[in-house]
Amino acid sequence: xxxxxxxxxxxxxxxEKSIDNSQRGALALNIPADLFAxxxxxxxxxxxxxAAEWAVDESPFGRGYGVMAAYNKESDYxxxxxxLPKGEAAFPTLTRKYTAAYRFERQINSLMGLVPAGxxxxxxxxxxxxxxxxxxxxxxxxxxxxxxxxVEGSYKWIRAEGEGIFEVPVGPVHAGVIEPGHFRFQSVGExxxxxxxxxxxxxxxxEKRFESLGxxxxxxxxxxxxxxxxxxxxxxxxxxxxxxxxxVAPKRAQWxxxxxxxxxxxxxxxxxxxxxxxxxxxxxxxxxxxxxxxxVLKNNFKIFGHRLTMDRVVPGGVNVDITKEAxxxxxxxxxxxxxxxxxxxxxxxxxxxLEDRVYGTGVLTPxxxxxxxxxGFVGRSSGQRCDARVQSPxxxxxxxxxxxxxxxxxxxHARTWVRIEEVRDSIRLIRGMLDTLPEGFIRVDCPAPxxxxxxxxxxxxxxxxxxxxxxxxxxxxxNRVMVRDPSSVNWLSIEQAIxxxxxxxxxxxxxxxxxxxxxxxx
Amino acid sequence: xxxxxxxIFRTGIVTEKLPPAEEAKVTLKGAALEEEVMRRFRRSxxxxxxxxxxxxxxxxxxxxxxNPVYDCERFGMHFTASPxxxxxxxxxxxxxxxxxxxxKRTHNAMPTPxxxxxxGDCAHDGGMFGRSYASLGxxxxxxxxxxxxxxxxxxxxxIINGILMAIGRIEVKK
Ligand code: SF4
Numbered sequence: 001x002x003x004x005x006x007x008x009x010x011x012x013x014x015x016e017k018s019i020d021n022s023q024r025g026a027l028a029l030n031i032p033a034d035l036f037a038x039x040x041x042x043x044x045x046x047x048x049x050x051a052a053e054w055a056v057d058e059s060p061f062g063r064g065y066g067v068m069a070a071y072n073k074e075s076d077y078x079x080x081x082x083x084l085p086k087g088e089a090a091f092p093t094l095t096r097k098y099t100a101a102y103r104f105e106r107q108i109n110s111l112m113g114l115v116p117a118g119x120x121x122x123x124x125x126x127x128x129x130x131x132x133x134x135x136x137x138x139x140x141x142x143x144x145x146x147x148x149x150x151v152e153g154s155y156k157w158i159r160a161e162g163e164g165i166f167e168v169p170v171g172p173v174h175a176g177v178i179e180p181g182h183f184r185f186q187s188v189g190e191x192x193x194x195x196x197x198x199x200x201x202x203x204x205x206x207e208k209r210f211e212s213l214g215x216x217x218x219x220x221x222x223x224x225x226x227x228x229x230x231x232x233x234x235x236x237x238x239x240x241x242x243x244x245x246x247x248v249a250p251k252r253a254q255w256x257x258x259x260x261x262x263x264x265x266x267x268x269x270x271x272x273x274x275x276x277x278x279x280x281x282x283x284x285x286x287x288x289x290x291x292x293x294x295x296v297l298k299n300n301f302k303i304f305g306h307r308l309t310m311d312r313v314v315p316g317g318v319n320v321d322i323t324k325e326a327x328x329x330x331x332x333x334x335x336x337x338x339x340x341x342x343x344x345x346x347x348x349x350x351x352x353x354l355e356d357r358v359y360g361t362g363v364l365t366p367x368x369x370x371x372x373x374x375x376g377f378v379g380r381s382s383g384q385r386c387d388a389r390v391q392s393p394x395x396x397x398x399x400x401x402x403x404x405x406x407x408x409x410x411x412x413h414a415r416t417w418v419r420i421e422e423v424r425d426s427i428r429l430i431r432g433m434l435d436t437l438p439e440g441f442i443r444v445d446c447p448a449p450x451x452x453x454x455x456x457x458x459x460x461x462x463x464x465x466x467x468x469x470x471x472x473x474x475x476x477x478x479n480r481v482m483v484r485d486p487s488s489v490n491w492l493s494i495e496q497a498i499x500x501x502x503x504x505x506x507x508x509x510x511x512x513x514x515x516x517x518x519x520x521x522x
Numbered sequence: 523x524x525x526x527x528x529x530i531f532r533t534g535i536v537t538e539k540l541p542p543a544e545e546a547k548v549t550l551k552g553a554a555l556e557e558e559v560m561r562r563f564r565r566s567x568x569x570x571x572x573x574x575x576x577x578x579x580x581x582x583x584x585x586x587x588x589n590p591v592y593d594c595e596r597f598g599m600h601f602t603a604s605p606x607x608x609x610x611x612x613x614x615x616x617x618x619x620x621x622x623x624x625x626k627r628t629h630n631a632m633p634t635p636x637x638x639x640x641x642g643d644c645a646h647d648g649g650m651f652g653r654s655y656a657s658l659g660x661x662x663x664x665x666x667x668x669x670x671x672x673x674x675x676x677x678x679x680x681i682i683n684g685i686l687m688a689i690g691r692i693e694v695k696k
Binding site: 128135137142145146172173176178179200201202204205206220221224225228284290293310343344346350516517 | 525526529530533536571572573574575576577578579580581582583584585586589590591601603615616618619620621624628649650651652653654655656657674675677
């Protein structure tokens with residue numbers, strides 16, 4: 001523990017004595033419930049960001065519920081846990097200090113049935129109005145196989161009223177080939193004065209499902225939290241498990257994981273840069289980028305046996321090696337990709353009709369981004385210097401450091417440009433990793449964690465910081481898996497960024513954020 | 523502008539020949555539609571897509587079928603925003619509890635005959651998500667399905683082949 005942190009928390013608790021050694025992967029402190037909010041206050045004052053908040057039912061250990069908050073500042077992550085006595089279901093809200101807590105706590109309330117005392121808005125989240133009120137899927141007493149039936153209910157939308165205001169509801173089924181979610185605009189003429197989002201449509205009970213799986217089949221589920229981020233979520237899960245069981249993947253495996261991560265970043269960025277241009281009616285770029293993306297996916301299939309490289313990351317390493325020919329294939333591919341990409345970017349820069357649409361549209365200000373705790377390219381486009389690969393690097397990023405761009409304008413252009421620069425940077429990173437690919441094994445046997453231990457991990461996926469937390473139950477099996485996709489925080493930003501824009505620009509703005517519905521809804 | 527034209531000429535035609543369909547990748551269900559109806563569908567087919575709870579990787583591959591490499595339009599396939607114009611409903615994902623009603627409504631809004639194709643292992647039997655309080659399992663549990671395209675996710679060629687098989691335009695190679 002750093003001296004700064006000791007000093008910071010010194011007035012509140014004896015930090016040294018509160019350390020919980022059963023938690024691995026990050027410093028964890030157990031503190032009394034009434035100090036949950038004061039600790040948040042102190043941390044906020046010192047510039048810590050609330051990265052995740054979740055609850056765990058510890059009845060298999062003969063205990064009550066636990067509520068945990070994970071904070072981050074620069075390279076450090078800190079978990080603060082409070083244990084509620086048996087039968088107690090209320091905990092102090094952190095919403096007064098952290099905006100990000102707003103949805104985390106609605107989720108805890110809906111799915112675990114704990115009450116964040118003092119929370120301003122406890123409308124159910126994820127759980128739609130036709131769910132029985134008392135169905136709390138994450139509780140141990142909940143039978144996941146039972147059909148819940150539907151009940152009468154309603155959802156109270158936030159409404160702006162007045163002359164000339166009308167409401168435009170969109171979704172859950174959208175016009176294009178995208179995921180379902182509901183957006184409700186209040187607008188005057190074309191100007192949006194308020195947007196309220198509502199999700200949960202693709203909630204498939206992922207966190208609960210983990211609890212019925214074994215440690216070694218669970219990475220497959222992690223790889224399907226959000227399919228476009230399959231590698232990063234599988235890496236995050238495996239790293240959390242490896243942290244809990246104190247296993248270290250061999251160097252070669254870590255390099256291969258990072259190569260897969262960067263390939264995933266390139267493929268997604270290519271697709272989205274094209275799609276953003278398409279939403280400004282510049283179809284040329286959509287097709288050109290799609291061709292480049294397709295080349296990457298084809299090589300994925302050739303080298304790794306799956307177009308999206310699903311299920312290649314396993315506990316203790318990876319299950320596919322990179323041969324000499326594969327290195328050559330990738331080097332040639334990157335050369336071709338880099339050349340073509342630069343040609344296209346010159347066209348992007350030259351195009352004035354594109355400029356008209358992307359500059360100044362959908363602005364997320366640095367202040368709002370900070371307040372929300374925006375992560376990933378969304379944060380980096382709005383002045384947040386956040387990138388887990390740089391802040392708390394794991395191998396090989398410590399040896400081959402990424403150089404992500406930071407912009408402050410926070411508009412559609414910034415989000416596109418950050419991603420353009422990231423494609424360039426990822427090409428450089430993969431080249432560096434191929435040059436330094438260590439010899440050796442690609443996998444070690446990863447033991448299951450000891451009963452009662454838990455593991456925490458952070459991975460920078462292409463969308464941003466992903467957090468997984470796993471906990472072994474008294475029998476050594478999975479007691480709880482917490483997944484925090486970057487979308488869970490970043491979705492808050494679109495409601496803020498869209499105000500004052502016009503309804504027809506919504507698809508463009510939304511595309512420039514491109515957050516995951518599945519990763520959010522779980 | 524010149525750069526764009528130059529790039530278009532440099533790119534040329536990148537569309538690839540569709541590989542032959544494989545039997546194992548598609549399951550046809552139920553009675554085939556009447557011959558006359560099928561004959562009409564064989565020329566062109568308009569598809570309404572619904573994500574009923576997928577992990578979104580199926581959508582990525584479905585978006586890829588419209589790219590220049592797979593170019594599904596050459597087979598007369600195109601996607602529509604309105605179920606009223608649709609000949610086929612293409613569904614991905616296990617059906618989540620929260621999407622069940624929206625899926626049924628979309629299905630109801632379509633004119634008959636409604637061809638339904640379920641795409642991906644989840645749409646077949648729930649896949650990794652199985653059946654639970656939140657996932658109702660395969661699409662067949664909710665609406666009648668005419669064909670299943672297997673894979674997690676199915677590749678773009680598998681998707682095109684599967685749709686062509688569902689409308690009886692190609693025979694399966696045994
Ligand atoms: S079949 Fe696979 S890719 Fe498709 S939705 Fe299911 S898990 Fe995702």
